[in-house]
Amino acid sequence: MNPKMQTNEKSDLLEVKDLVKYFPVRGGLLQRVVAQVQAVDKVSFTVKNGETLGLVGESGCGKTTVGRSILRLIEPTSGQVNFNGEDITHMRPNSLKSLRRDMQIIFQDPYASLNPRMPIGESVMEGLQIHKIGHPKERWQVAITMLKKVGLEEYHARRYPHEFSGGQRQRIGIARALALQPKFIVCDEPVSALDVSIQSQVLNILKDLQREFGLTYLFIAHNLSVVEHISDRVGVMYLGKMVELASREDLFREPLHPYTKALMSAIPIPHPNVKRDRTILKGDVPSPLNPPKGCRFHTRCPIAKDICSQQEPEFKEARPGHWTACWLVE
Amino acid sequence: MTASTQVAKLEAEAITIEERSPFQVVMMRFRRHKLAMVSLGLIIFIFLVTALAPYIARFEFDEVNVGKYFVDWGTVDAETGRVHYMGTDNIGRDYFSRLIYAGRISLTVALLSVLISETLGIIVGAVSGFYGGWLDAVLMRFLEFMLTIPTLPLLLIISAMLLQNEELIPIPEPLLNFLGDFLLLGPRAARNAVLIVIVLAGFGWLSSAQLMRGTVLSLREQTFVEAARSLGASNVWIIMRHMIPNAMAPIIVDASLGLAGYVVAEAALAFLGFGIQDPIPTWGNMLSATQQFMLSRPYLPLVPGLPIFICSLAFNYIGDGLRDALDPRLKL
Numbered sequence: 001m002n003p004k005m006q007t008n009e010k011s012d013l014l015e016v017k018d019l020v021k022y023f024p025v026r027g028g029l030l031q032r033v034v035a036q037v038q039a040v041d042k043v044s045f046t047v048k049n050g051e052t053l054g055l056v057g058e059s060g061c062g063k064t065t066v067g068r069s070i071l072r073l074i075e076p077t078s079g080q081v082n083f084n085g086e087d088i089t090h091m092r093p094n095s096l097k098s099l100r101r102d103m104q105i106i107f108q109d110p111y112a113s114l115n116p117r118m119p120i121g122e123s124v125m126e127g128l129q130i131h132k133i134g135h136p137k138e139r140w141q142v143a144i145t146m147l148k149k150v151g152l153e154e155y156h157a158r159r160y161p162h163e164f165s166g167g168q169r170q171r172i173g174i175a176r177a178l179a180l181q182p183k184f185i186v187c188d189e190p191v192s193a194l195d196v197s198i199q200s201q202v203l204n205i206l207k208d209l210q211r212e213f214g215l216t217y218l219f220i221a222h223n224l225s226v227v228e229h230i231s232d233r234v235g236v237m238y239l240g241k242m243v244e245l246a247s248r249e250d251l252f253r254e255p256l257h258p259y260t261k262a263l264m265s266a267i268p269i270p271h272p273n274v275k276r277d278r279t280i281l282k283g284d285v286p287s288p289l290n291p292p293k294g295c296r297f298h299t300r301c302p303i304a305k306d307i308c309s310q311q312e313p314e315f316k317e318a319r320p321g322h323w324t325a326c327w328l329v330e
Numbered sequence: 331m332t333a334s335t336q337v338a339k340l341e342a343e344a345i346t347i348e349e350r351s352p353f354q355v356v357m358m359r360f361r362r363h364k365l366a367m368v369s370l371g372l373i374i375f376i377f378l379v380t381a382l383a384p385y386i387a388r389f390e391f392d393e394v395n396v397g398k399y400f401v402d403w404g405t406v407d408a409e410t411g412r413v414h415y416m417g418t419d420n421i422g423r424d425y426f427s428r429l430i431y432a433g434r435i436s437l438t439v440a441l442l443s444v445l446i447s448e449t450l451g452i453i454v455g456a457v458s459g460f461y462g463g464w465l466d467a468v469l470m471r472f473l474e475f476m477l478t479i480p481t482l483p484l485l486l487i488i489s490a491m492l493l494q495n496e497e498l499i500p501i502p503e504p505l506l507n508f509l510g511d512f513l514l515l516g517p518r519a520a521r522n523a524v525l526i527v528i529v530l531a532g533f534g535w536l537s538s539a540q541l542m543r544g545t546v547l548s549l550r551e552q553t554f555v556e557a558a559r560s561l562g563a564s565n566v567w568i569i570m571r572h573m574i575p576n577a578m579a580p581i582i583v584d585a586s587l588g589l590a591g592y593v594v595a596e597a598a599l600a601f602l603g604f605g606i607q608d609p610i611p612t613w614g615n616m617l618s619a620t621q622q623f624m625l626s627r628p629y630l631p632l633v634p635g636l637p638i639f640i641c642s643l644a645f646n647y648i649g650d651g652l653r654d655a656l657d658p659r660l661k662l
Contacts, residue, residue, distance in 0.1 A: 071560055100562035112553040117352065117575040126571075127561040160352060173557070180561065 012082075013184060013216050014047040014070065019079035021065050025289070038288050039065040041240040042079070044315065047184070052210065052217040054231030054248070056224060056263070058285060062240040063220045064108075067186040070218065071103055072096060083184070101131060104177035108189040110169035114161040120172045121147070121157030127180040146175040149212075150205055167198035171205060178209065184216045191226060203230055224267050228252060236260045239296045240288055242315060246322040256324045258301050295327065303328055359655035366651025369644035376641065380433035384514060387427035388412040391515065392609040395422035400627070416633060420623065425633055432611035433637060434513050439523050439530070439612075440592035444585050446531035451538025452581060456569050458539065459546030470543070473536050481533050482598070488532075489604045492525045499528065515610055522606040526599065530592055541584055545577040579656035583649050590645035597638050613638045 020043075022036040040062040047053045055063045069076040072088065081089050088099055107113040114123055125143040128134060134142065144154050150171035161169060170190060177185055187206065191199040207230065209215060221227050227234055228248060235245040236259065244257040255261045262279040269276070281300045286292050292299050298308035307327050315325040361367060379386060389395075389412065398405075398414075399422050405414045416425035458469040492498055501524050509520035549555065550573065558568050593613075599605035600614025608615055616634035623630055 073556055073560055097562040100560060103560075105557070105560045107553050107557060109553055113557050115554045115558075115572055115576065117578075118571075126558065126563070130562050130564075130567060176557070176561075 010048040010050060012046040013049045013084060014218070015080075015082040016046070016066070016070065017044050017080040017082070019043045019066060019069055019081065020077045021062070021069050021074065022077045035289050038240050038291055040069065040076075041291075043237070043240075043242045045235055045242060045245055047216055047218055050210075050214055050216055051232040052219050052230055054227035054234040055218060055220045055237060056222060056227050056234065057237035058222065060285060060288065061237045062288075063222075063237050064188055066237075067105065067188050067218060067220050071100075071105055071186060073105070097131075101127075101180045102183045103186070104180060104182040104184075105186040105188060106170075106173050106177050106190045109193055110166045110173060111161075111193075113173050114169055116161050119158050119160055120164070123161075124157075124172065124176045124179050127176065131180065133180075142179055143175075146179050147172070149178065149209065150175045165198075167194055167202060170194060170198075170202055174202075174205065174209070178213070181213070182215070184218070187217055187219045189220055189222065192221065192223060199226065200229075206230065224263060236263065239285060239291055241296055241325065242323075243297065243326070244322075244324040245315075246319075246324075250319065250322050254319075254322075256318055256322065256329045257297075257326050258303055258328075259297050260324075262302075295325070356652075356655045360651050363647075363651035363654055365647045369647040369651075372640060372644045373648065376433060376637070377437065380430050380437060383427075383430045383434055387424075387430055388415075389424035389427040391423070391428050391431040391611050393423060393427075395424070398422045400623075419619065428611040428616060429613075429634060429637065431515065432613050432616055432634065435515065435519065435523055435606060435610065436593055436596055436613045436638075437641070438509075438513060439526050439596045439606075440589050442523075442527045443530040443534055443592045443596075444588045446527065447534035447588065448538050448581060448585050450531070450535035451540075452542050452574060452577070454535070455539040455542025455544075456546050456573050456577070459543035460550055460565065460569055460573060466543075470540075473539060476533070476536050477540075485529055485533065485595070485599060486602060486604045489526060489529045489599055492529065493522065493604070493607070496521060496525075499525065501525075519606065519610040522610060526596060526605055529599075530595055534588060534592065538581070538584055538588070541580055542577055545580055546573050549573055549576050583653045583656065586645055586649035586652055590642040590649070593638060593641045593645070 019040055021040040022038055024033040025035040025037060026032065027034040043062070043066055045053065055066065057063050065074065068074045070081050070083075072081075072091070076089060079089065080087055083099065083103065088096075091099060114120065118126075121140060121143045124146055125139040128139040128142060133139070140157075144157055147157055148154070152168065152171060152175070156164075161172070164172065170193075174190075190206070191202050194202060203226065206217070210217060217230075219227065219230055231248050233245065233247050234251045236243050236251075236257065238259050244251065244255065244260045246256075251260065252264070255264050258279070259281075262281050265276065265278045265280075279302060281302075283300050286296070286299055292309070293312075294310050295301070295304070295308040295313050298304040301308065305328065311327075313325045313327045315323055318324050318329045395407070395418060398407075398418050399420055401414055401418045401422075403415065403417050405417065406412070407414065414424050414426070416429065418424055419428070454469060458466045501521060503517075506517040506520045506524070509523065510517035513519055513523065546569075550568075555568055555572055558572055563571070596605060596612065597614030597617060600612050601618040603615075603618060605614050606612045608619065613634045617631055617638070620627075620630040620634070
């Protein structure tokens with residue numbers, strides 16, 4: 001956490017309470033629901049005004065589903081999302097449309113997220129068209145301004161997506177999200193499809209824009225070093241559950257949950273002589289169709305006790321501002 | 331200093347040269363397809379000739395020259411000095427003039443049928459594919475049911491019914507007058523043409539709708555659709571701005587292949603006597619009329635047959651060329 005954040009506690013911009021998303025699996029002749037994929041199960045967290053909350057976890061742990069449920073791109077099964085003190089989980093389409101101006105998303109795949117038949121300037125100003133903001137000429141000006149903010153030039157605006165590289169397209173996606181001047185942006189693995197050399201460039205643009213516009217980010221990633229670079233606080237997810245949530249310093253200095261410890265020990269250290277204890281997890285992530293009873297991590301946990309397989313641990317504040325869900329943390 | 335400005339200038343030039351709109355790229359690729367280019371030239375030529383029919387044709391399409399039956403190619407009319415470029419038919423009407431007026435009808439029918447069937451197909455296919463669910467299921471089962479019916483017998487029955495009971499489908503008078511003037515063949519020909527268009531397009535849109543649905547099904551899962559939704563776009567907006575522009579490539583190919591199909595289908599209806607009736611000329615009914623003289627004058631069917639053949643082949647090649655040109659997998 002940066003010093004400014006510590007001195008004056010900021011208000012919550014986003015509050016997620018017991019968010020649940022089950023995807024029904026249909027089968028048989030009558031397309032009956034035969035099973036439920038428990039993608040996200042009772043996840044709660046808050047995001048403060050102006051901060052970046054990182055969300056990490058393996059593929060399939062539900063972090064993307066959390067991001068999309070917050071934006072209501074998918075409808076959550078239950079739970080509540082409050083944005084700016086307003087419950088948005090039951091919002092009607094009309095109010096939802098105006099909500100879109102305040103919440104935006106940046107996608108993982110820079111190749112699929114732009115319409116190939118639309119000049120990028122038009123893609124960027126599409127949001128303004130949809131919300132009928134300004135005249136056509138003003139919209140175009142806004143689009144060019146936004147493109148310049150992400151390091152592109154005016155003459156790029158009339159070009160088509162196939163004429164750009166992956167990094168450039170990702171920046172176009174950022175410009176599109178910015179055009180509506182949102183307060184909050186879900187960054188859904190915005191750099192994981194990019195070359196390492198381009199990753200830092202895009203991350204720095206995101207940081208600069210955050211400072212300039214006072215943006216709040218939910219930054220979804222599976223790369224811990226990227227998350228460490230950009231986040232103020234970090235949440236760790238495993239199989240649809242939030243297992244640990246703490247400030248970046250606390251989490252990287254003293255990970256409490258055995259899963260987080262295992263993740264930390266997997267970060268490569270660029271020094272050949274450094275020896276350390278590696279926690280190597282055995283087996284695969286269990287299927288979210290039928291998650292383990294008790295603590296969902298107990299099947300792979302190196303220190304699991306009897307209680308772990310019987311009762312689900314509560315997500316509690318183990319240290320001040322450091323939340324975790326593990327029976328064995330005191 | 332000067333060198334660096336020169337470099338900047340050169341770079342600027344390189345950038346302007348590289349810039350091509352998708353349309354230009356498609357045209358560039360299309361030009362490489364020799365057969366398609368030749369076909370396009372041929373079609374443009376045929377369109378021009380039929381469009382300029384009143385200036386090219388020396389005779390009216392229903393002008394009967396008594397006593398001059400089956401005159402030879404290039405016979406000069408003694409009284410007026412007009413030339414029968416392709417001779418006359420069994421009741422002394424000038425073949426060449428009839429042929430180009432017939433082209434007007436045949437091509438207009440084909441164009442209108444394509445226009446209507448593709449528009450209908452785009453709308454139904456996009457709605458069905460995009461919304462999915464029971465709407466999609468109902469629409470698609472209906473389409474499949476219609477497609478299992480053999481088309482030609484049904485076309486024959488329906489066109490016979492429509493042509494005999496003209497009040498069955500009321501067609502607005504101004505439309506008929508406009509079309510009649512456009513075709514230069516009067517409102518009666520226009521009424522017949524419109525009825526044939528309704529019959530042909532009424533069955534033609536089924537496959538276009540299926541094509542559109544398939545394209546939309548794959549498009550709607552793309553991230554840019556989700557991006558538009560997150561910007562607050564409505565379903566109609568997404569269909570109009572994202573689905574249809576991206577689905578145009580297969581639709582354009584389908585349309586050009588459809589043109590070939592409709593030229594032949596119109597000819598087939600007329601040949602079997604259920605299309606547009608004599609004295610209004612179409613390539614199909616002219617071909618039909620040559621049947622009875624086939625033994626004595628075996629070259630006669632070629633006169634209306636060749637334009638049908640050329641048009642259908644040319645539209646097919648253009649379709650092929652467009653398919654190659656629009657295929658995004660062959661990126662430049």
